[in-house]
Amino acid sequence: MKKINTMAGMLLAAATAMFSASCENDNINPYDYAGNNGNANQGSTNVIKTAVAEYPVGSLVWSNDTTLSESVEIPVGTSLYIEPGVTVTCKADVQVPVEVVVLGNLYCLGTAEKPVTFTSDRKKPEAWGGIICGYNSEEVVLNHVDIAYAGATPTESSASFQNKLFKTTIDGGVPAFHFCNVNGKFVIANSFFHDNYNDQTYFTGGNGVIAGNIFADSGNAADGGEAINVKAGCKLDVANNVIYNACTNAFKLSNAGNSEVVPLTDMIVYNNTIVDCGWRRSKNKKGGSVWVEKAARPVFVNNLCYDSRFGLKQPKQDGADMEHSRLTPNYYYASTATGVEQMAKGASLGIWFDTDIKSATAGQFDPLFKLFKQNAGMDINCEVDDPDKGAPLAFDRSWNFDLQQGSPALSGGVTDFARIFPNGIPFFGMKRVNFLDSANDQNYYFSAPLPQPRFGAWL
Structure with a gap:
């Protein structure tokens, strides 16, 4: 595991800036340049300059494609900036799974044309760990980021385990992204999480915006997996995401x-699209589209659930705080008789509202996606990760889950609620970056979009 101190961060950033012009597409390990004593400030006394931007002195900047054969630990007080178009490849054939442990701050500065990518040389789930943040991590920005093939099980030598993050016992894999600082801030925007072996995201604290993302092919048949898993200590605006x-x-x-020191979570979850979820756990009747439990009190409205097992559910005991929650209206579509039955009024553990829109017969209220291919043999209770036995097809980036003209889901939503962060969340580490090219210029405020009086996401 590489622990990067502040001085090393300055030297690495300097080397990255010096070599960025000639090695932009190379597979570079930035530590190779840790001993280089070049001109860290490129002629300036108060910035680190690359071809893309000027950064505060003391920053760590990755400008080039990078291969990691061991974990990276960003210490408290240090900020890692990853520039547009950079690919971070985590080697799979290593004794201890690669993790990116962020005790400080992380800023992934992707753009629509040049996303930041975290991947593996094996290109299969469970090939590396994930991005695991520490209790003092103040700011994390994941903007236009592609994160895939994470979820490996840590060892006692893993950076996350050594820092007592996420797991205190070795009993399964880590999420692709985990944030835990109740007082910290994060944003996940315009990003693509896919083919990760366990949960895509897991939150045990933090102030965040999750907007405009695609979460596809989450988890595995043996251990399960959520797209967005929220515990206590969070304040979140979650909107305009597609979960497949x-x-x-x-x-x-x-x-x-939750306890006296960890505040209850507040969540505003609206205008999201949920497709083909929950097929794994029919025997114990858990899982489906949305599971609310342990005094959760979300605003959950304007969401579209398509061919997922069950609709909104809670445990028989210790479920949602219904008095302080708002859980309707939402739109639930089923193309099969089984789906209709499992969403019907009186279904086991289901939460029913007359103000929801639900298929009463198979195929009723088809929301009419612009482009989507459902598995012809789809079985929402299949419990195996095999399309030939009814599991969902692999995600196709050409699909378009926006709604056709004339869709019954284009109206009926509500807008009479407030986002937690109506003015957005400021990320001061972004404010300190001076982008030199307007094509890469990024704001330091991130906010969820205004609610729309329709159901589902628009991308």
């Missing part, structure tokens, strides 16, 4: 872990 094939839940919303 989360094998346990699209959303698991909970106040587990």
